[in-house]
Amino acid sequence: MREGQAERDAAPLWWQSGVIYQVYPRSFQDSDGDGIGDLQGIRRRLDHLVDLGVDALWISPIYPSPMADFGYDVADYTGIHPLFGTLKDFDRLVADAHGLGLKVILDLVPNHTSDEHPWFREARASRTSPKRDWYIWRDPAPDGGSPNNWLSEFGGSAWAFDPATGQYYYHAFLDRQPDLNWRNPQVAEAIHAVMRFWLDRGVDGFRVDVIWHLMKDVAFRDNPPDEDWREGMNPYRRLKPVHTTDLEEVHGVIAGLRQVMDAYDDRVLIGEIYLPVERLAAYYGASLDGAHLPFNFALLEAEWNARALADLIARYEGSLPEGGWPNWVLGNHDRPRVATRLGPDQARVAAMLLLTLRGTPTLYYGDEIGMTNVPIPPERVQDPWEKNVPGLGLGRDGVRTPMQWDGSPHAGFSDVEPWLPVDEAFPEVNVAQQRAEPHSMLELHRELLRLRRAHAALSIGAYVPVAAGGDLLLYGREHAGESFLIALNLGDVPVLAACGPGLAGRIALSVFCDRMGERVVDEVALRPCEGVVIALDGAPPSFSGLR
Numbered sequence: 001m002r003e004g005q006a007e008r009d010a011a012p013l014w015w016q017s018g019v020i021y022q023v024y025p026r027s028f029q030d031s032d033g034d035g036i037g038d039l040q041g042i043r044r045r046l047d048h049l050v051d052l053g054v055d056a057l058w059i060s061p062i063y064p065s066p067m068a069d070f071g072y073d074v075a076d077y078t079g080i081h082p083l084f085g086t087l088k089d090f091d092r093l094v095a096d097a098h099g100l101g102l103k104v105i106l107d108l109v110p111n112h113t114s115d116e117h118p119w120f121r122e123a124r125a126s127r128t129s130p131k132r133d134w135y136i137w138r139d140p141a142p143d144g145g146s147p148n149n150w151l152s153e154f155g156g157s158a159w160a161f162d163p164a165t166g167q168y169y170y171h172a173f174l175d176r177q178p179d180l181n182w183r184n185p186q187v188a189e190a191i192h193a194v195m196r197f198w199l200d201r202g203v204d205g206f207r208v209d210v211i212w213h214l215m216k217d218v219a220f221r222d223n224p225p226d227e228d229w230r231e232g233m234n235p236y237r238r239l240k241p242v243h244t245t246d247l248e249e250v251h252g253v254i255a256g257l258r259q260v261m262d263a264y265d266d267r268v269l270i271g272e273i274y275l276p277v278e279r280l281a282a283y284y285g286a287s288l289d290g291a292h293l294p295f296n297f298a299l300l301e302a303e304w305n306a307r308a309l310a311d312l313i314a315r316y317e318g319s320l321p322e323g324g325w326p327n328w329v330l331g332n333h334d335r336p337r338v339a340t341r342l343g344p345d346q347a348r349v350a351a352m353l354l355l356t357l358r359g360t361p362t363l364y365y366g367d368e369i370g371m372t373n374v375p376i377p378p379e380r381v382q383d384p385w386e387k388n389v390p391g392l393g394l395g396r397d398g399v400r401t402p403m404q405w406d407g408s409p410h411a412g413f414s415d416v417e418p419w420l421p422v423d424e425a426f427p428e429v430n431v432a433q434q435r436a437e438p439h440s441m442l443e444l445h446r447e448l449l450r451l452r453r454a455h456a457a458l459s460i461g462a463y464v465p466v467a468a469g470g471d472l473l474l475y476g477r478e479h480a481g482e483s484f485l486i487a488l489n490l491g492d493v494p495v496l497a498a499c500g501p502g503l504a505g506r507i508a509l510s511v512f513c514d515r516m517g518e519r520v521v522d523e524v525a526l527r528p529c530e531g532v533v534i535a536l537d538g539a540p541p542s543f544s545g546l547r
């Protein structure tokens, strides 16, 4: 998509030009010797984020919680779990981060609470409780069974029976995570107050958990079967969740969240949404009054070939609403690590893609050093999803293992055995080691981020598709008189990108952190799994002359 004059003139906001880094707090840095990461630990490691060159950290939930879903079951929205520290620690973290020029984004979990949240305790106390309607209750079906066929994402029915009051409550995830009833305006008021609590404390934004789940069908109609589902697949996928997710009405709820944000300066609202890219457009809001950044997870599952990626980027760019800002995600705490999915060599190419596409990138902790999925022995499984639906590879523990800081015991994460095993590759794969190695994955990330910060074309510039075929993906980025060509070899044999007259420039970066400054004219030869960023000579070419 080419940028318009207005877009070129407006100074970008921090969440448009910046890069977000996700911290999974249990696994980032333990400071108090309990084997679980904490806020003091994150504070101690802020220098790493500055050194890396990111702009914001998003911290997965740190609130009081029975940890049935490791913090995504919140028992108090305005506190800090003692495992992680105190509100004072949190304030210190925000102050330190801000002092270093880093923004802080919290996880907001408004779809459900813990069953131990006082709201739910009150709701389940009796059918006439004033909080009863804050959750979703239904009478049993005539045979005493679940009110309808809705399924939990974590396996089994989404309805749990409450014997004391004789009704079922709905839970999209664990039965220990009852869904709030967003049709009740008091729920919206209560969550808005929670948001203000944190915004007043200086938080720069929220990543909103499962935002596309917030509204469910008012008539509680059964979800239809998905004909493509087969035995051995994720059982939740048996049904198409058309009556439980992505309802039109959800956009009114999101606009309410956005209004809260808009009363503050310069904050960001990010929505977690697993939907095809075309569906993401609606989450910006009909008049851009929705999420600033509806998370785009398409790269997490993208077919890794040039044509498929070029099509995906084109589909996404083409579906963005006017004024909607793009974003890209390569990893998170729920999905396999990129270095496992694509292998270590293509993970470098993927990093170059992520950090040279138009839009805000989100990096997952550890991906900057190429951490891989860690095999978890059965006796150390923690993830409730794996426990509920074992053996299908759905478990997420392997992508949540401790950050590998150095070669000391427990990888410098903790003084004691951590809550999840450290990858045994840690003596070679760690921050300290890679900091000393000029061609490491960490150095590649530092260089990419440095380049992106130094050249607006790479962050806010227009994206220009150039060519895609076989293993070769070529695209341009241009802004205010500067232009770059990015050439990615997605395969493991050498390729020659013969761009023809029109290509003249210097290599600004190769994924192998060499060739810097090498002159290229007409063509560029790429080694297996090599990607390069080429700074083109002179004024932006039209790119149409290339290939």
Ligand code: NOJ
Pocket: 069, 072, 073, 109, 173, 209, 210, 272, 333, 334
């Ligand atoms: C999405 C979160 O990313 C995931 O970790 C969590 O289990 C579910 N939402 C439920 O909150």
